[in-house]
Amino acid sequence: MFNFTLSNPVHACIAGIFGVLILASAIVFCMHKGDKEGKHKELTARVKSWWFMIAIFSTAMLTTPMVSIYFFAFLSFLAFKEYISVIPLRRADRRLLFWAYLTIPVQYFFVADNWYGMFIVFIPVWVFFLMPFRLILAQQMEGFLSSVATISWGLMITVFAVSHAAMLMQFPALAESPAGGAGLVLFLMVLNQGNDVAQYVWGKFLGKHKILPLVSPKKTWEGFLGGMVTTALIAVVLAPFLTPFNMGFALLAGVGIAAAGFIGDVTFSALKRDIGIKDTGALIPGHGGILDRIDSLSLTAPLFFHFVRYFYY
Amino acid sequence: MALARQIFYVFLIKPLLVLMLGLNVRHMDRLPERGPHVIAANHNSHLDAMVLVSLFRWSDIPKIKLAAAKDYFCRNAFMTWFSLNILGIIPIERHGGADNPLAPVFQALDKGHIVVIFPEGSRGEPEQRQPLKYGVAKLLEAMPEIGLTPVFMHGLGKSLPRGEALLVPFVCEINIGEMLRWAGDRKRLITKLDESFSSLDQEIAPKPWN
Numbered sequence: 218m219f220n221f222t223l224s225n226p227v228h229a230c231i232a233g234i235f236g237v238l239i240l241a242s243a244i245v246f247c248m249h250k251g252d253k254e255g256k257h258k259e260l261t262a263r264v265k266s267w268w269f270m271i272a273i274f275s276t277a278m279l280t281t282p283m284v285s286i287y288f289f290a291f292l293s294f295l296a297f298k299e300y301i302s303v304i305p306l307r308r309a310d311r312r313l314l315f316w317a318y319l320t321i322p323v324q325y326f327f328v329a330d331n332w333y334g335m336f337i338v339f340i341p342v343w344v345f346f347l348m349p350f351r352l353i354l355a356q357q358m359e360g361f362l363s364s365v366a367t368i369s370w371g372l373m374i375t376v377f378a379v380s381h382a383a384m385l386m387q388f389p390a391l392a393e394s395p396a397g398g399a400g401l402v403l404f405l406m407v408l409n410q411g412n413d414v415a416q417y418v419w420g421k422f423l424g425k426h427k428i429l430p431l432v433s434p435k436k437t438w439e440g441f442l443g444g445m446v447t448t449a450l451i452a453v454v455l456a457p458f459l460t461p462f463n464m465g466f467a468l469l470a471g472v473g474i475a476a477a478g479f480i481g482d483v484t485f486s487a488l489k490r491d492i493g494i495k496d497t498g499a500l501i502p503g504h505g506g507i508l509d510r511i512d513s514l515s516l517t518a519p520l521f522f523h524f525v526r527y528f529y530y
Numbered sequence: 531m532a533l534a535r536q537i538f539y540v541f542l543i544k545p546l547l548v549l550m551l552g553l554n555v556r557h558m559d560r561l562p563e564r565g566p567h568v569i570a571a572n573h574n575s576h577l578d579a580m581v582l583v584s585l586f587r588w589s590d591i592p593k594i595k596l597a598a599a600k601d602y603f604c605r606n607a608f609m610t611w612f613s614l615n616i617l618g619i620i621p622i623e624r625h626g627g628a629d630n631p632l633a634p635v636f637q638a639l640d641k642g643h644i645v646v647i648f649p650e651g652s653r654g655e656p657e658q659r660q661p662l663k664y665g666v667a668k669l670l671e672a673m674p675e676i677g678l679t680p681v682f683m684h685g686l687g688k689s690l691p692r693g694e695a696l697l698v699p700f701v702c703e704i705n706i707g708e709m710l711r712w713a714g715d716r717k718r719l720i721t722k723l724d725e726s727f728s729s730l731d732q733e734i735a736p737k738p739w740n
Contacts, residue, residue, distance in 0.1 A: 295552070298551075298699050299701060302685060302688075302700045302701035304737060305737045306737070308656070308739055311688070311691075311696075312698075314698050318698070492737070493735070499554045500552060
């Protein structure tokens with residue numbers, strides 16, 4: 218099952234990620250050593266959590282494509298659960314939420330089956346129509362609209378959007394990109410998560426001019442643009458190994474992932490402001506909840522998927 | 531039988547709770563390490579007791595006992611065996627009968643157990659606080675050297691409320707309070723416990739459940 222070889226670009230890239238992680242751990246360890254007040258405690262927790270997350274993700278990527286699809290399905294489950302746990306709902310919505318959970322196995326079945334037509338209409342069309350009907354059966358109309366709207370939005374973001382990352386696995390290998398779907402998933406995840414880290418680091422060191430101070434006071438133009446340049450550079454470096462993109466498309470993909478990641482990120486900041494919470498959970502020490510980690514993925518995954526599908530498949 | 535209990539909680543219940551619901555524990559360091567000790571928790575769901583026992587380490591699990599209604603948990607031979615040996619309950623006579631319904635709890639505390647009590651009595655309406663009963667104050671009055679740790683939970687009443695058999699996963703928030711001591715009279719202790727629950731509840735800042 219684990220046939221690890223560096224001549225496989227996906228395996229080489231995962232080895233590279235671990236290299237970066239070891240480097241980051243060394244830097245944080247040195248910062249931690251010279252620091253007596255423990256102000257880097259959160260950073261240490263963050264890096265430690267990265268080890269866990271990357272270990273789990275790598276295992277999913279290195280076994281079989283099916284395991285990667287299960288991985289994203291489980292990610293959707295955790296994200297949706299976190300979402301409905303922090304938003305205001307009614308007792309009358311309980312039964313509907315049970316059905317809403319069942320959309321996860323169905324949606325990922327369409328992914329596993331590579332049934333593109335159903336994959337793309339199931340949640341936005343069928344669930345969107347049938348869900349309000351199930352809610353009507355509970356016969357409690359007060360708050361009906363807000364329940365339908367919040368649950369639909371949650372399914373779009375946590376199930377429909379995230380499943381696009383899994384659907385990338387179904388793109389076959391091409392002559393110019395033998396890494397196929399797995400390469401695309403890895404490319405997306407590295408750029409998306411890398412962009413978050415790069416934005417954070419650039420913002421921390423150079424951040425001055427706030428972009429949306431009322432939504433997310435820590436987001437700055439310096440962080441955003443620094444992140445974008447860094448992400449575009451990583452895209453250009455990785456694209457020849459993992460994707461069929463030429464240099465122009467690699468740049469475009471990098472810039473697009475950075476921009477969409479930013480929008481996804483601030484969308485969730487706005488949601489958290491609205492309901493008055495800082496993090497959506499505490500599952501990942503130093504990061505918050507699953508949603509705090511994959512907020513940017515919610516927009517980049519569909520965008521990147523359709524970009525690839527339109528131009529290359 | 532202690533081993534069966536440890537396996538039940540550590541290898542079955544805890545992984546299920548963590549994967550299905552997700553346990554978000556605050557102030558884990560306030561959890562008592564040794565008995566005799568009393569834990570008072572709010573009561574929303576059948577899952578409450580399971581979650582509380584799952585917080586403890588493998589070696590501590592045999593020490594944890596749950597004060598629970600005898601008429602419900604010992605309603606037939608299988609339930610009696612399961613409740614006493616696997617869940618680890620102390621059966622309490624709710625409706626008169628015994629002279630002192632708390633006598634079995636005193637025995638457990640004498641043996642150095644950590645006893646979990648739900649001072650709200652029955653589960654009531656999900657995620658709504660009930661007035662606290664005085665049993666826990668009577669315990670501490672008789673054994674004033676014993677500490678009382680309040681634990682407030684939110685979310686289990688949404689996942690599995692009273693009268694529902696269908697589990698719908700919601701993240702479970704668990705907030706452990708600072709230890710309380712016997713305060714000189716029953717009313718004052720109950721007021722302190724109630725205030726502690728309120729501040730633990732506020733710290734979680736749960737979303738309304740209309």
